[in-house]
Amino acid sequence: MPLPWIAVTIGVAAVSYILSDDDSDDERARERNRENRREAREAREVFEAEKKAQQVAEKLKHAKRLINTFFQAHYGAAPESIRYIDNCPELYHHLQSHIKNPPIKVEQATTKMQLEMDKLTSINQLISMVENLKNNG
Amino acid sequence: MLNDDGSKLNNIKKMASLFLNNPIDLLNRVNVLQKQSGSEPLNIVVFGKYNHGKSSLLNALIKQDIFKAEDVRCTIKTQHFNDTEQGITWTDTPGIDADENDDQIAESAIKNADIVLFIHDVISGELDKKELDFMIDYAEGIGKGKLRVVLSKIDQIQVEELVTVEKIIQEQIKPFSNIPLYAISSTRYQKYIKTGSHSFLNKSGFKEFLPVIDQVIKDKEENRRNEINSIFDVLLKDLTQAKIKQKTCVAVCLEKLNQQKGAFELAKINLHNHLQ
Numbered sequence: 249m250p251l252p253w254i255a256v257t258i259g260v261a262a263v264s265y266i267l268s269d270d271d272s273d274d275e276r277a278r279e280r281n282r283e284n285r286r287e288a289r290e291a292r293e294v295f296e297a298e299k300k301a302q303q304v305a306e307k308l309k310h311a312k313r314l315i316n317t318f319f320q321a322h323y324g325a326a327p328e329s330i331r332y333i334d335n336c337p338e339l340y341h342h343l344q345s346h347i348k349n350p351p352i353k354v355e356q357a358t359t360k361m362q363l364e365m366d367k368l369t370s371i372n373q374l375i376s377m378v379e380n381l382k383n384n385g
Numbered sequence: 386m387l388n389d390d391g392s393k394l395n396n397i398k399k400m401a402s403l404f405l406n407n408p409i410d411l412l413n414r415v416n417v418l419q420k421q422s423g424s425e426p427l428n429i430v431v432f433g434k435y436n437h438g439k440s441s442l443l444n445a446l447i448k449q450d451i452f453k454a455e456d457v458r459c460t461i462k463t464q465h466f467n468d469t470e471q472g473i474t475w476t477d478t479p480g481i482d483a484d485e486n487d488d489q490i491a492e493s494a495i496k497n498a499d500i501v502l503f504i505h506d507v508i509s510g511e512l513d514k515k516e517l518d519f520m521i522d523y524a525e526g527i528g529k530g531k532l533r534v535v536l537s538k539i540d541q542i543q544v545e546e547l548v549t550v551e552k553i554i555q556e557q558i559k560p561f562s563n564i565p566l567y568a569i570s571s572t573r574y575q576k577y578i579k580t581g582s583h584s585f586l587n588k589s590g591f592k593e594f595l596p597v598i599d600q601v602i603k604d605k606e607e608n609r610r611n612e613i614n615s616i617f618d619v620l621l622k623d624l625t626q627a628k629i630k631q632k633t634c635v636a637v638c639l640e641k642l643n644q645q646k647g648a649f650e651l652a653k654i655n656l657h658n659h660l661q
Contacts, residue, residue, distance in 0.1 A: 311660055314656060314659050314660060315660075318652065318656045321652065322649060340660070347653060350649075351649050353648075353649070354642065354645045354649055357642040357645045358642060360638050360641075360642075361635070361638040361641075361642050364634050364635045365635055367403075367404070367631055367634075368631045368632060368635055370400060370403070371404055371624060371627055371628045371631055373400070374397060374404070375621060375624045377393065377397050377400075378397060378617055378620050378621055378624065379617075379621065380393075381393055381394070381397070381617065382614060382617035382618075382621070
């Protein structure tokens with residue numbers, strides 16, 4: 249083979265080698281980019297999830313504090329079971345079932361009212377007893 | 386029937402004590418009256434301030450000097466004389482307004498009286514506060530229908546003066562339901578007993594007063610029945626007042642209960658709002 253042809257072949261080979269090397273670098277770079285974006289998305293998702301979990305926990309804590317104050321004011325103390333509840337829906341359900349019971353002050357006022365009503369009934373009975381005795385005497 | 390009534394009375398006694406100040410004396414009196422037979426002597430009690438002539442009136446009525454009558458406070462405990470012939474127990478009481486203990490003894494004696502002769506001497510003029518307070522308590526309470534006001538010692542003032550005092554006292558007792566008033570002189574009546582002089586009898590007021598006692602003896606049974614009814618009326622009046630008071634109490638309690646319920650409902654709404 250004449251020398252110039254050899255040189256041309258070597259040159260073409262070198263250029264195609266160089267060109268093929270550039271293609272694989274691009275591919276790797278793209279791959280890295282994809283990887284980075286996925287990692288960033290995952291990190292963002294974890295962060296979002298953690299943030300949401302923290303918000304839920306804060307909301308639960310706040311709700312528990314309010315409910316505790318409410319129970320202390322109206323029932324003397326909050327039910328022990330509330331402490332172990334770890335989600336708001338269950339907490340609200342618990343609250344709904346407990347507030348069906350009358351609070352202390354309403355219960356006391358009802359008892360007092362009943363007592364006074366009983367006294368009134370006794371007085372009415374006495375009046376009719378005395379009237380009977382008077383009329384039959 | 387009597388036993389049945391007795392047990393009803395006991396039930397009423399127990400219950401009424403919870404709502405009334407002192408129903409026991411009243412109900413005990415009903416018990417006594419219901420158990421009394423027709424032969425039970427009539428209990429006539431004289432009552433009034435000391436040295437107003439209570440004992441003298443009794444001595445004149447029984448025509449004997451049984452009860453000690455002096456110008457000083459001499460009756461310090463209740464004394465009785467049983468006149469079996471007339472079927473009367475005459476009871477003399479210590480004068481009121483002299484000593485607190487005497488007042489209690491006298492007031493206790495009239496609890497079982499069929500008739501109370503309330504003695505007031507005309508020399509003292511009109512009835513004083515103590516006497517009027519007694520009337521308010523007794524004549525409008527358990528003594529309703531049992532009280533007779535007797536103005537004593539009319540021999541010691543002029544007729545014109547007597548008329549004036551009588552008028553004033555009539556006005557004073559007018560607010561109380563139908564209390565008869567008599568004016569007498571025991572001294573003149575006792576003189577009549579001793580001398581037989583009708584002039585003393587005519588001026589003693591006993592001519593008008595003695596038939597009253599006869600009538601009381603005659604009406605004994607009816608009066609006792611009336612007294613039972615009067616006691617029941619007093620109890621019913623007191624119970625009606627207690628009922629009104631209790632109704633107010635119930636209304637106050639109901640209002641408080643509604644307030645508590647309202648406050649709780651509001652707190653529930655606030656809690657729900659905060660939770661949302």
